[in-house]
Amino acid sequence: MTAQPATAVLIVAAGRGHRFGGDMPKQYMPLQGAVVLTHTLRAFLQHPDVAQVITAIHPDDRDLYDAAIAPLGTQPKLLAPVHGGAERQDSVRMGLEALAAHGPAKVLIQDGARPLASAGLITRVVSALDTHAAALPCVAVTDTLKRVADGMVGDTVDRTGLARAQTPQGFRFAEIMAAHKAVAGEALTDDAAVAERAGMAIALVEGAEDNLKITTQDDLVRAEGLLSLRLGDIRTGSGFDVHKFDAPGTASEIMLCGIPVPHDCDTVGHSDADVGLHALTDALLGAIGAGDIGEHFPPSDPQWKGAASWKFLAHAAGLVRERGGVIASADITIICERPKVGPYRPAMRARVAEILEITEERVSVKATTTEQLGFTGRREGIAAQSVATVRLPL
Known part of the structure; x- marks a missing residue:
C-alpha cells in the first residue's frame, strides 16, 4: 500500500x-x-x-x-x-x-x-x-x-x-x-x-x-x-472503597475528600487512604471504561506509598478531558459512625471541585451511618461510595 x-x-x-x-x-x-x-x-x-x-x-x-x-x-x-x-x-x-x-x-x-x-x-x-x-x-x-x-x-x-x-x-x-x-x-x-x-x-x-x-x-x-x-454520549460510573481504622490514639486526623478531618484513629492504606477520593476515582474511571484505581496506581508500587489521593482523582479527570469529555456531576457518600462529616462538607465539596476543575454545584458530598450495624457501625473502619456522570463526544 x-x-x-x-x-x-x-x-x-x-x-x-x-x-x-x-x-x-x-x-x-x-x-x-x-x-x-x-x-x-x-x-x-x-x-x-x-x-x-x-x-x-x-x-x-x-x-x-x-x-x-x-x-x-x-x-x-x-x-x-x-x-x-x-x-x-x-x-x-x-x-x-x-x-x-x-x-x-x-x-x-x-x-x-x-x-x-x-x-x-x-x-x-x-x-x-x-x-x-x-x-x-x-x-x-x-x-x-x-x-x-x-x-x-x-x-x-x-x-x-x-x-x-x-x-x-x-x-x-x-x-x-x-x-x-x-x-x-x-x-x-x-x-x-x-x-x-x-x-x-x-x-x-x-x-x-x-x-x-x-x-x-x-x-x-x-x-x-x-x-x-x-457531547451526547452520557456515561455513568460507580465506585466503592473501604479502609479499616488502626487502634485509637494512632492519629489526630484522617484525609476525607481531600480535607484533613480530626479523628483519633488512623486509616490503614498504601496511600493516604482517602476513601472518598478513591471511590470517586473509580467512578470516573468506570464511566470511561478505563479500569480501576488499582490498575493505574497499584499498591505494589512503592512510589504510591503515602501518596496524596488527589493525584489519583486528578489523573482520572485528565483522562476524561483527553477524550474530549466533561464531568457533569460527582456524588460521594461517606459511610461511618465517626468522624462527623457534616462540619467539613463545604470544604470537601470545594476541594473536590478544585481537583476536578468543575464548579461546586456539580459536586455533592453526603454522609450516613449504618445504625451501628456492621464494621462501620462497630467503628472498625470507614467506607465510601460514589457515582460520577461524564459526557463524551458522540
Missing part, C-alpha cells in the same frame, strides 16, 4: 481579538470545561490524517498556551509552538517556516478561535489536496445581502455565486510556502487570497454551518450550545 502524503496543521492563535472585548484573548476563553484553543487543537490531533500540529502564539501567551494544552495529555503529534508576528499573515509565514523542517506534503491552516471543525470537514479538505493545489471550505450565502452606507440601507446585492469562506484552508505545502514568501509585507485577508495572488487553482469544499469562528460573546454562547449537542 502506498503511504499517504504527510499532512501538517498550522493553528493560528497569535491574535488579540479586539472585537471580542475584555483582557483575555478569545482563543483562551473558557468553553465546555476547557478553553477555545483546547477544542481547536483536539479536533486535529485526533484526526488520523494529521501527522503534525503546530500553533503560532503571541509571545506573551506561553503560559496561557501551556494551560490550554494540559487537558490534551501527551500528544506526539503536537510540536512546540512558534511565536507569531504583528499580522496574521506574518504568523502564518512563521508557522510554515517552522513546519518546513518536518517535510509535510500538505498543510491545513486553521483559526485558533474556530473550535468546532468536524472530522468530516477535515477529511474533505485533506482529500481535495490529492487532486488540487488548494482547497477552501465554503458555506453558501442564504441571507439577502444589502449594501449600506452612513447607517442607511442601499441597494440589494446579488448573492448568486457568493459563499462564506471558512478554515481549515488546505494547500500543498511547497506551493503555499512559496506564495507566502512572495507576498511578505502585503496585507491579504486570508491564506486563500495569498494562494489566489500566486495563481493557484482553489477547489471548493463543502463547509459547515456550525464551524463558526468566535468573534463576539454571542459566538461563544452559540459554541457552548453546539458543543453540548456533540
Whole structure:
C-alpha cells in the first residue's frame, strides 16, 4: 500500500481579538470545561490524517498556551509552538517556516478561535489536496445581502455565486510556502487570497454551518450550545472503597475528600487512604471504561506509598478531558459512625471541585451511618461510595 502524503496543521492563535472585548484573548476563553484553543487543537490531533500540529502564539501567551494544552495529555503529534508576528499573515509565514523542517506534503491552516471543525470537514479538505493545489471550505450565502452606507440601507446585492469562506484552508505545502514568501509585507485577508495572488487553482469544499469562528460573546454562547449537542454520549460510573481504622490514639486526623478531618484513629492504606477520593476515582474511571484505581496506581508500587489521593482523582479527570469529555456531576457518600462529616462538607465539596476543575454545584458530598450495624457501625473502619456522570463526544 502506498503511504499517504504527510499532512501538517498550522493553528493560528497569535491574535488579540479586539472585537471580542475584555483582557483575555478569545482563543483562551473558557468553553465546555476547557478553553477555545483546547477544542481547536483536539479536533486535529485526533484526526488520523494529521501527522503534525503546530500553533503560532503571541509571545506573551506561553503560559496561557501551556494551560490550554494540559487537558490534551501527551500528544506526539503536537510540536512546540512558534511565536507569531504583528499580522496574521506574518504568523502564518512563521508557522510554515517552522513546519518546513518536518517535510509535510500538505498543510491545513486553521483559526485558533474556530473550535468546532468536524472530522468530516477535515477529511474533505485533506482529500481535495490529492487532486488540487488548494482547497477552501465554503458555506453558501442564504441571507439577502444589502449594501449600506452612513447607517442607511442601499441597494440589494446579488448573492448568486457568493459563499462564506471558512478554515481549515488546505494547500500543498511547497506551493503555499512559496506564495507566502512572495507576498511578505502585503496585507491579504486570508491564506486563500495569498494562494489566489500566486495563481493557484482553489477547489471548493463543502463547509459547515456550525464551524463558526468566535468573534463576539454571542459566538461563544452559540459554541457552548453546539458543543453540548456533540457531547451526547452520557456515561455513568460507580465506585466503592473501604479502609479499616488502626487502634485509637494512632492519629489526630484522617484525609476525607481531600480535607484533613480530626479523628483519633488512623486509616490503614498504601496511600493516604482517602476513601472518598478513591471511590470517586473509580467512578470516573468506570464511566470511561478505563479500569480501576488499582490498575493505574497499584499498591505494589512503592512510589504510591503515602501518596496524596488527589493525584489519583486528578489523573482520572485528565483522562476524561483527553477524550474530549466533561464531568457533569460527582456524588460521594461517606459511610461511618465517626468522624462527623457534616462540619467539613463545604470544604470537601470545594476541594473536590478544585481537583476536578468543575464548579461546586456539580459536586455533592453526603454522609450516613449504618445504625451501628456492621464494621462501620462497630467503628472498625470507614467506607465510601460514589457515582460520577461524564459526557463524551458522540
